[in-house]
Amino acid sequence: MQRLMIADSSDIVRKVGKRILSELGFLVVEAGSAPEAIMRSQAELPNFMIVDASLDGALDVISAVRGMPNGQGVRIFYCVIEADLKKMMVGKRAGADDFLLKPFDRKILTSVFSGFAAAA
Template sequence: MKRCMIVDDSAVIRKVAKRILNSDMLRILEAGSGGAALAECRADMPDYLILDATLPDMKTLEFLTALKAIQAQRQPLVFLMAIELDLGPIMRAKRAGAAGFLLKPFDRQSLTTAFNEQVARAERARTQAAA
């Protein structure tokens, strides 16, 4: 079973996203801050990570740099979750290692569709890069 961590300071966002994405094929973990997420990743790295673009305790690029520094068999695919389609922060996050982005607010259909499309695209890119 794949594991996805949702990192957002809003308990409501984490709870709603967890209800939407949780399935027999995907177990959802939660972290309310960048520091808590990094601690979890050091203990057991998830397959995917949905990262709020505005964490209270650290900047997105700082988080991505710290995540890359964790020794793991495989780094997770990271998806930045932003409130608006602001290309500047999204592109900086992608250059720092994020695989894609998701938008808030979301409903069941928009989140599942966007998440599944982003995962498929990132997995294809990862496979092609390894070949």
């Protein structure tokens, strides 16, 4: 089973994302802060991460994961509220692989992640 971490300060976003992604077959781990996301990643590196751009220390999370053994293999989605090119480029430079627009819903998460869950 593929492990996926949602790093977002919003309890509601994490709960909704966890419900949808669990139904797709992911083992979902939640982190409500950057230090928690880093600590959980050190304990067990996820295969995928959704990191909210508005999370304090979001770029630190991405950089820290990239610096971990096997951290280059984690597929990181940087979650932005709007298609802000400047913010997206900062996320890309920190090591994000892809982007998600927020707020996301079942349709978006299913279209982005269903292929990854099937590949597990």
